[in-house]
Amino acid sequence: MTTEILGVGFIILASALLAWPLGTYIAGVFRGDKQWLDFMAPLENGILRTAGLDGQRQMDWKQNLRALLGTNAVFFTLAILLLLLQGYHPFWNPNGFANWEPTLAFNTAVSFTTNTNLQHYSGETGASYLTQLMVFCWLQFVTAATGMAACALLFRGLANRESDKLGNFYSLMLRSATRILLPISIVLSLALTATGTITGFDGLTEVTTLEGGTQLVAGGPAAPMVAIKQLGTNGGGFFGPNSAHPFENPTYLSNILENVAILLVPMAMVFAFGSYLRRRRLGLLFFGVMTVLFVTFVSVSAYQETVGNPAMHQMGLATADPNLEGKEVRFGPAASSLWGVSTTSTSNGSVNSMHDSHTAVSGGVFLLDMFINAIYGGVGVGFINFFVFVVIAVFIAGQMIGRTPDFLGKKIEAREVKIAAIVAIFHPLLILAGTALTSYLQTRNPDIGWLNNPGFHGFSEMLYENTSAAANNGSGFEGLGDNTPLWNLLTGSIMLLARFVPIIGPLAIVGALAIKKPVPPTAGSLQPDSLAFGTVLLSVILIIAALAFFPVLALGPLAEYFTL
């Protein structure tokens, strides 16, 4: 047990320690500082020229937003076409997979364009290697880079003094991919290959099992995709069981590598904020607020998994304590809990255990992670979500000390509050409306066949699926028959809205802040890097998330917990 806890502590600490220098490096990339990777510049310029994009022009927030939406629209169109027409391409499809059903293609194209990677399909039984690489793997790079570039625009807007120019989205996105994600992915995929994660282009391999029967085993270029899936908070597994599958995540060591990879860039983005704005203390405070929540959630979940399921105890089924159902024995309950909290808080969505089989409280914790969706959060977008909480916290705290609120010297006024409030309520709106619709349909027709479990747990399954889509997380509670046209269209629409509204809103806020004249701090100003403000921020996060979702948590995980 002690070893397990030490393992968990090690992963968190290692991630934070690696994230610190990475954050400084990322800030440098965003600022365009000189770097050893400058030899990439001709390649980057070549790509921009080929695409006919101007990577030099300094653009305001609206122009950058158009660039962001435009490129993402192209990504989506290409992805859905490749999926719909998968059956026609003659190469890299050794298993001869056919065209995709339209609603599933829509859902999947949205899912990968939005960096969600919610998978209503199973990779090894539906996606050709070309699809895996050219749709999934490609999008895992560029959508992560999209998020980082959006965050870079946000940093710039906060740093600006009366200038509306936030930088160039194309160049920021490209450099996020070539100078941050790509190099780390290469290192990680080599390391993973060394620990036994597979890489290859063969089709199904026929193997003889120990019992003497034969079995077809799927293979493929898993290691590179696993690397970017974790680093870019994508989470879309090469194989259906995701990182619980031994080809993706073979050992305890590979598990450590992958878990660090999940947390690395999201944590680094927080430090990058501190470094970019030369407000390292503030960056640390934000990191501290997130970490308080993170460590608390990990502790609660790990404790619950270790204690196990009371119902099993009563039946005398589980003599040993831990709840091992749905978990890989090579990882154990603590590491599975850590992964669960990591993947849900960072909007990653890869899994190394069955979230459906975690205890009720752990399930609730995972949901809470996604309700908040800003504990480190998805690459780039996590910090952007966090920024929305910061705006609201600043607005409330500023008044409590008798000044009209400002953040980093920029006055937070009606326009900023309005946008932040819309973004903040948008998340619960999507989740609650989606879950209300599916609950209603399920109640009206109990034989609809979606739920593996009745009652509270079934409710949690529907809630989880909607939440996962709205948080652009992509993990599944599973146990839900989700590859139906209704779920495909519903979660597809939720993912689309949940990705872009929370990018547009905050960009509009910083667009407005960027042109404001900064107010110099005085003894009466709110010090955002004070513990007192950290407390306000923590309370605002908890209150917005907890207050909006308390009833659903009560009806799902809490009802289950108290009833067991």
Place this chain on the structure above:
Amino acid sequence: MSTPQSSIFTGPLVGSALKESFVKLDPRAMIKNPVMFTVEIGTAVMLVVTVLSAFVDDPSLGTFGYNSAIAIVLLLTLLFANFAEAIAEARGKAQANTLRATRRDTTARKLTGDGAQEQSVSSAELGKGDLFLCEAGDTIPADGQIVEGLASIDEAAITGESAPVIREADTDRDSVIGGTQVLSDRIVVRVTADPGGSFLDKMIGLVEGANRQKTPNEIALTILLSSFTLIFLIVTVTLQPFAAYANAPISIAALISLFVCLIPTTIGGLLSAIGIAGMDRALRANIIAKSGKAVETAGDIDTLLLDKTGTITIGNREATAFYALEEDKLAEFNQLALISSLSDNTPEGKSIVALARKQGAAESPRLTEGAAFIKFSADTRMSGIDLADGRQVRKGAWDAIKRWGVRSAEADKRYLEERVSEIAGNGGTPLALAVDHEILGIIQLEDIIKPGISERFERLRKMGVKTVMVTGDNPLTAKFIAAQAGVDDFIAEAKPEDKMQYIREEQQLGKLVAMMGDGTNDAPGLAQADVGVAMNSGTQAAKEAANMVDLDSDPTKLIEVVEIGKQLLITRGNVTTFSIANDVAKYFAIVPALFVVAIPGLDALNIMRLGSPDSAILSAVIFNALIIPFLIPLALRGVKYRPVGAASLLIRNLLIYGLGGIIVPFIGIKGIDLIVNLFL
């Protein structure tokens, strides 16, 4: 809240406020407050349900008795919120009425034609630009500017200050206020505002709520509160299908109760009362703000420009010591100092007379009879007297006396020179006194710094406000006084352009600047400053340019203005925090109550151990309603501002209103539940 509440809830005020509470139920008025408007809709729905449940036999509607209890409590919530606003307005009105009492219709002696003919008209008929005449005993019929003559005026009706003031044409003190009384002399005044358009009329409108516009911060807060309302609307509406799935049907009464409890009704109900009370506090401090925004901005001021004279120092320089060259000649010094200053009407001159008298000197008719007073002239920079016995007495600046030609010994001069530079170095002004080109000694004039002023500056510093002293003194003296008074910066040898320049530079850095002024040459600065406070005694131009007018013409008032602004924001922020924090306890009361029948396990969430689901919901709604009147005194008085630094202030308020906001409703709801269960 321990201070007596009688001052807030006085009889007649409460009566009219109670009536207003019902009038304000009009949805057209209610819609301006989105939070309470949704409560009104909820109440209306609840009333319909209550009536239906009396006639229709449908168990899902709930019982008539319970429904009517909830409906009544919801209605009370609305009335309490309306009452808060009404009482704030009533207090404002009461304050305004005392001011308005001064502007009863009076007869005005209007001058027509080329100003030659006089005509008696009602003051209400005076329009902007009209001329009228006032003589001793007349009440001034309207605000205006003196174009001819001078008069002493009793402004007690407006300012409460009993000492009469002098107002004179073509000076910086040429404006008069309607309702004040001329005590002596005769003036011709030009009306500066149409009836109903004077500063006072505007201010009365602001406190009465009629013309009240939401301030920018109030608008932003309203948006935030509306979005909280929207979240909880979503939460409540979606709860219906969830509950259906869980086989735990929820009654309409319970749903509406949950909604009303969760939305921020406490701050929603008190928001406008807080705003009005802020304006009212300004008015009580005898400040007429032209907009609510100005008061709000005052709380944000970074830099405060203060005139030295009257603000930092008491009036003018005073003589504080005489230094005679020869000790035994002190008596002669005293007498000559007295005699030479008798006809010097400057404040300095008067203070020399006072000091000499205090030191035992007496007038001597023998010397003054037939003596010729020499007036101060810019040319010689000396004043004095040529005595009857032929002696010439002169006093003036050291170098001016020296230039007069001094026959004193070199050693004496050197000794005196040391004294002179010592006095100057200490912020004082040395004057030399000489008789027949022989220097007798030095008079020390000093600025008397107001007692307690450095504590006020310290307080401002803790608020984060930088104080700047503006003075005509030379830099050396200015520096000394600045240091002694504890201001952060000073502008010495200041001309009006310098003030303007300073304001611009500070604003360039993004700072908000406040200044106070009275003269016409202050007008550009008052207009440029983010908060410009004109003294009531000042010129019309200054008053037009400023966004506040101080009826007391008290230069230290700026400090109060800043505190009133801060208090306004803090009260809003803290009540918001309290209101939202309350939701935690309300959830723990209502959510288990909603589902406990269908899901018995959820009784574990009923940590308050409330009697029954029905009593739990009712108690939460009652608490939600009662907290509004409980907080009215706080809303009206404002949360006291403590200049203890931003971080400690935040922690303090978080503990009281944040943590308190979580704990108080747990206790309150439990208490109410115990009582409710006695009746159920």
